[in-house]
Structure formats: C-alpha cells, structure tokens
Ligand code: SF4
C-alpha cells in the first residue's frame with residue numbers, strides 16, 4: 143500500500159523525517175507555488191499544502207499539489223471537513239489520487255468564523271477521525287462511505303492527521319490520538335511545540351499506549367519571526383502554548399529585526415534538537431508559512447541535511 | 451423552548467411600508483416565555499409603529515391580539531372572521547407560527563416580527579442559550595446528556611478539537627467547549643471509556659438535510 147510515497151519511505155527506513163508547509167496563494171498564480179517549492183525542495187521529504195487554512199480562500203490544495211509535483215516536490219495534501227460534504231470529499235480524493243497525490247492529511251479544519259468569509263456555511267458533515275476512517279476504508283476495503291464498492295482503482299494514500307498536545311483536556315489528548323490511529327492515521331504532525339516539557343509529557347502518555355509504534359509522530363515547529371508574533375500565538379491562537387522564556391529569549395536578541403529573526407531560527411533549531419531526543423519522535427514538521435526561506439537554514443543548522 | 455428575538459425596529463418598519471391596517475399578533479407560547487412576542491411585546495411594538503407613522507404623517511391602524519399559540523389550527527381559526535379586514539398580519543410568534551398563518555390564510559400578507567433563533571433554555575434572567583438542534587437522531591446517551599450537535603461549533607462527534615482551551619471553544623471565549631463539559635461529566639460518571647469509541651459518521655438525513663420533516667402517528671390520527 144502507498145509504497146510510492148517518499149515520506150513513507152523515509153519514515154519506514156527509520157531516518158528522522160522532515161516535512162515543511164506551503165500556503166497556496168490567494169490568487170490564481172502557479173508561480174507563487176513554484177517559487178516557494180524551489181526554496182523547500184532540498185530540505186524536506188514532503189511538503190504540506192494547506193486547504194484554505196484559517197478559512198481564508200486560497201488556491202485549492204489539490205491543484206496546488208499538482209503544481210508542486212511538477213516541481214519535483216512531494217506534497218502532503220491537506221483535506222478539511224469544513225467546506226465539503228462526504229460526496230465532495232470522496233470525489234476530490236478520487237481526483238487527487240488520479241493526479242498523483244500520495245500523502246493525505248485529514249483535518250477537521252478551522253472554523254469559518256476565523257476566515258474571510260465568516261458568513262458562510264460550515265459543512266462539517268464529518269470530523270477528522272471519521273474522515274480518516276472513510277479514506278482508510280476507500281483504500282483498504284475499496285468501498286465508498288455508503289458501502290458501495292469502488293470498482294477499479296481505489297485511491298491509495300499514506301494517511302496523516304494532526305494532534306495537539308497542548309489543548310484541553312490534557313489527559314484526553316493521547317487517547318484522542320489513539321482514536322485517530324485506530325481510524326487510520328499512519329503519521330501525525332503535531333501542533334507547534336514551544337513547551338517541550340509538556341510535549342514530552344504527552345509523548346510519554348503516547349508511548350504508554352504504544353502509539354509511537356503504530357504511527358510516525360512528527361513534532362511541529364516554527365521559528366518565531368518577531369516578538370509580536372510570539373505574543374500573538376501565546377495570547378490569541380487557541381490551543382497554543384508559548385512559554386514566557388521563549389518570548390524572553392527573543393527580547394534578549396539585539397534590537398534589529400534581523401537579530402530577532404536569527405534568534406527565532408536558533409530557538410527553532412534548539413527545539414528540534416530537544417524533540418529529536420524524545421523516544422517515539424520520528425521527525426519534524428517545520429512550518430514557516432510566509433517565511434519559507436527560513437526552512438533551509440533551520441534544517442541545515444539542525445543537521446537535518448542532506449535529505450535522503 | 452423556541453427562543454427568538456424581535457427584529458430591529460427599522461427592519462419591521464421597512465416591511466410595513468404602505469400598509470395601513472395591521473394586526474399585530476402575539477403568541478402565548480414560547481414567544482411569551484422568552485419575552486419576545488407575548489402580549490406585552492405586542493403592545494410595545496404597536497405603539498412604536500404608531501408613533502413612527504404619526505411622525506412621518508402616514509397614520510396606521512393597529513389591532514393587537516395574542517393567541518394562546520400560533521402553532522395549532524385550533525387557535526389560528528380564531529382569526530377566521532377578521533383576517534380579511536387587515537392589510538397584513540405582523541406575527542410575533544416564532545417562524546413556525548408565521549408559516550402556519552401563511553399556510554392557513556393564503557390571501558393575507560403575513561410578516562415576521564421576530565428572528566427565530568434556536569431551541570434553548572433560559573439560563574438566567576435575560577440570558578438564553580441553545581441546547582438542541584433538532585437533528586432527529588439523538589445521541590445524548592453517548593455524550594453524557596450534553597449535545598455536540600447543537601453546542602460544539604463544528605458539531606464534532608469525536609471531540610474535543612485541538613482548539614479547546616481552558617474549557618472555552620476556539621471560536622469565542624464566551625462559548626463553553628461542550629466537549630470539555632462532556633469529558634468532565636463522563637469522568638464524574640465513571641464513563642470515560644465512552645469517549646474511546648469512534649463515533650461513526652452521523653446520518654444527517656433526519657435533520658434538515660433530508661428535506662422538510664414530518665411525523666405521522668397512526669395511533670393518534672383521526
Ligand atoms: S443530538 Fe440531536 S436531538 Fe439530541 S439534543 Fe442534539 S440536536 Fe437535539
């Protein structure tokens with residue numbers, strides 16, 4: 143199954159994997175994706191393409207994935223439950239598979255209220271766990287959600303999901319991961335890790351359930367670009383945990399914007415080095431949306447290059 | 451109960467343009483209980499409309515009346531002999547009452563004075579909140595009696611999502627995350643294992659997505 147996924151190959155070989163993230167443009171210009179893809183191509187095994195993240199209209203994740211593949215980079219296509227019902231999702235996934243998409247990240251999606259069309263309907267016909275289950279059944283049992291057989295080629299995806307170790311209730315978070323794994327998740331990308339201690343506690347709960355042996359866990363990281371951004375993530379993004387010492391470290395950087403950015407990269411590299419040591423962490427997911435150029439530097443400093 | 455709220459007055463005045471003789475019709479059911487469209491609110495609305503018309507030099511005749519309910523033929527029939535006298539009936543019932551009036555009196559203009567909001571409870575004086583979305587396929591046995599369909603912003607069945615923090619929903623800190631509440635309740639009831647099962651995809655055909663709904667009970671029909 144899904145033998146052709148490069149990401150799966152890297153993970154299965156036991157090498158520490160690197161994924162990155164690319165936000166498609168808010169226009170119809172494929173060049174934007176090509177340019178960003180070039181920045182990322184030598185430093186990641188696969189790159190996530192977001193599906194209208196934060197509910198803002200952007201180029202479709204599947205279309206963007208195709209452009210990315212033309213650049214020789216493997217996409218992890220994101221699919222959310224916010225904008226499509228089960229008919230549309232299954233249809234889009236048949237199309238994505240036909241176009242060569244191999245990795246699929248199943249998400250519930252940010253609520254439409256966060257985005258630029260807050261008056262729209264939120265579909266949420268299913269949630270991320272049910273989405274995983276549906277796609278796994280399409281692949282393994284060759285059936286549509288309704289039970290009807292898929293005659294002919296079934297979509298064959300390496301299935302991923304997200305996990306947030308920092309959301310509440312904390313005691314339930316590893317159990318929720320267990321549900322995702324049971325539903326079909328083969329790899330997991332976590333919410334951004336700044337609070338390494340809490341992440342390690344979550345990983346312990348994950349190991350106690352044996353989940354690290356049933357899926358590959360990639361720790362999410364991002365370099366804080368400015369003090370303002372770090373504060374914003376701390377105070378305004380639900381489900382994010384940015385300890386004060388991270389902000390203090392940025393403040394300690396010399397005044398110029400460049401110094402802060404450099405320190406942001408250093409912080410990210412330090413976090414990668416720490417999570418790498420945690421048993422069961424199979425890789426990192428470096429998210430630097432609108433700062434894609436930072437990723438090669440981070441990967442280099444963290445000793446993650448060259449990629450296999 | 452069904453909870454509603456009176457529409458902004460300018461919107462009501464706008465829809466009454468050119469209408470000279472109005473029946474303002476209250477409802478003695480939910481609309482009264484939630485202080486949106488009972489006798490008292492009918493009286494207030496009628497006087498606002500009259501004052502407005504007087505200021506604008508376009509007098510209006512308003513008749514005020516409140517039925518026990520507007521969702522039963524029995525009560526709506528009380529209007530049978532007078533409804534033709536009015537240019538329009540402005541209903542202060544929920545949307546159900548407005549619809550039923552329109553169904554029954556095809557030749558009369560029927561207008562809504564309320565925005566019907568949700569099925570909910572009166573939490574405290576002046577505060578109402580939603581509890582059930584009438585999905586037609588109740589799951590509360592599995593969720594500790596708390597509804598994820600009506601009370602989770604993404605109606606997740608395998609929540610809580612990654613945005614749940616400090617018991618609050620990611621979309622608005624004024625909204626409780628019902629999945630945190632479900633977790634706490636099941637924990638208190640020693641039923642946390644219920645959350646480990648994967649909740650299958652819901653059949654939404656019994657909710658609005660299956661088209662307008664109807665119940666026929668043979669045991670009760672005449
Ligand atoms: S599950 Fe459906 S019927 Fe039950 S309370 Fe929720 S919306 Fe109402």
Ligand code: SF4
Pocket residue numbers: 601602603604605606609610611612613614615618619620621626627628629630
């Ligand atoms: S925070 Fe809670 S209530 Fe809000 S969408 Fe997530 S699970 Fe639902």
